[in-house]
Amino acid sequence: MKFNIAFRIGFVGLTSVGTAMSAHAFSFLQPGFTTGLPLYAIFPEGLYLINVPQYGVRNSKPSFDLAADSPFFFYQSPFDIGGAHLNMQFSPTYTISRVAGVATARGFYNTYFGIGASWDLGNGWYIGNRFAGFIPQGGAEAYHFGDLEERVGLTYLKDGLLFTITAVLGEPIQSGFRTAPNAFNLDLTLTQQFGKWELGAVAFGSTDLNKPNLTYAMQRQFALGPLIGYDFGSFTVKLKFTTDVAQQNYGRYDRRVEADMIIPVWLAQD
Template identity: 35%
Template sequence: MNTVMKYAAAGAFALGAMTTAAFAGSVTQPGERVGLAAGAPLPEGVYFVNTLDWGVRRVRDGNGGRGDVTVAVDIPVIAWSTPWQVLGGRVQVLVATPLIHVATDNNLGGDTEYGFYNPFAAVQLAWDLGGGFGFSYYAGFYFNAGSNDLAFQSTSFNHAAAVSYTADGWNLTANLINGIHIDEDRGYRYPDFFNLDLTATKTFGKWELGLAAYGSWDYNSPRGVAKQSQFALGPLVGYNFGPVILQAYLTRDVYQKNYGGKDTRFWSRIIVPLWSPEKPLAPLVTKY
C-alpha cells in the first residue's frame, strides 16, 4: 500500500486559461504529481487516483490594478498496472479527464469559466531496481478538446522520467516532465515546458509526513510574451485507511517570474484500488 500511496498520477492544467495575459506552457499542472513515488511500479491492478486542488494568485492587470485569480482543478485518473513486462519494466496505462474552474474578482472583470479540457492518455514502463530504488518513463498526449475558454487549443506530446527511493518508509522522488505542443491555435504555438515535482516524506505507522515542492519553466515564448517560471513548496500529510489512502499538501510560491503574483494552493488526493488479481506477473517481452 505504500507503493500505491506514492503512485504517479497523470493529469492536465492550462495556466494560460487564466484571464490574465499569461500563456504559460505547462499543460501538465505543476505540482500534480507531488507526493507520489513516480518511479515505483504499481502492483498489478486497476486504481483510481483523484487529485483536487484550489488556489489563489493575486495579480496585477495591464492598468496597474490588482485582483485575485482563483483556480480549482480536479484530475481524475484511471491507472491500469498490467500483468505484462517489457525489458523488465511493468507496463502501465494512464488516462485522465481533468476539469477546471477559473474565476477572477471584480477588479479583474469578475469572469467565471469551468468545464472539461485536454484529456490525457499515456503508456508507462516502471522498473524495480532493488534496494528501494525505482525508475519509470512514460510517453503520451494531451488532446485538443474541451472548452474553448479553458483548454489549450493544441495537442501536445508529454513525457516524463522519475526516480524514487521508497525503502524504510521513505518517499524521495524527483519527477521530470517535458511537454511539446505539436499543433497551432489560430496560427500561434504555445510555449514548450519543463516541470519538476519533488517529494520528501516519511511514513510513521499509517501517517505520512514531509515536504512537497515543484517548479515549472517555459522553454520559449512563441507568442512574443515573456517566458514564465515558478517554484513552490510546503508541507504534506497523508493517512493510509487501508485500502483507501488520503493525502493533502499546502504550497506557496517562493519564486515566480512573469505571472504577476505568487500562488497559494491547497491540494487533496484520494487513492482507491479498484481491482487486484491474485496471479504472478507475466512477462510480455523477456530480456535474455
C-alpha cells in the same frame, strides 16, 4: 494541468496574471501534480484511482482562483518488456476558474493519456519513463491544440521512506500562429511514514523553454510546502499545501492546496 482561463476574454491580457491554476508556466501538466506519489514504483497488477481535487489562488490584480478535480486512473499491467513493467494512465479534469470582477468559466480541461514503463533497480530504487499527451478539445476551459509529454524519474520506496523526482518535458502541437512554448517541470517529494501517518515536504518548479512569438512573456516559478497523509486501510489521503517562493511574469505569488486520494479499484487475484 494547465487550465485555460483565457476562455475567449483575452489571452494576452491575462497571461501576466497566470492563465492557469495558480503558479505555472504554459505547461499542460499542472506543476506539482505528481508530488507525493511513488510514481515509478511497481505495484500489484490492478486498476487504481488517484482522485486529485485542488484549489489555488493568486492575489494578482485582478485576483484569480481555480478549483479542479482530476480522477486519474492508473493501470498496472502484468506485461514486462525487456525488464520494464508497463502501465497505462487516463485522466479527465473538470475545472471552475474565476477572474474577480471579470468572468467565471467552467468545463472540462484537455484529457490526458499515457503509457509508461518502470524498472526495479533493487533495494527500493526504481526508474521510470512515460510517454503521454493531452488531446485537443473544445470548450471554455480547454485548449484547441494538444501537447506531447515525455516524463522520466526516479523513486525510492523502502521502510516507509519515499523519495521521488520527476522531470517533464512538454511540447505543444500547434499549427499556424504559435501561442504556447515548450515547457519543463520538475517535481520533488520526500516523506516518511510513522505508522498510518505520513509526513514530509514537496516542491516543484516550472519554466518556459522558448518564446513561441515576439509578444510572449516567458514565465517560471518555484514552490514548496508540507505534506501530511493518512492510511485509512482501504484508501489513502495525502494533503499538500504549497506556496510560491520565486516567480517571474505571474504578477503575484500563488498559494495552493491539493489532495491525493488513492483508491485501489480492482486488484488481480494471485
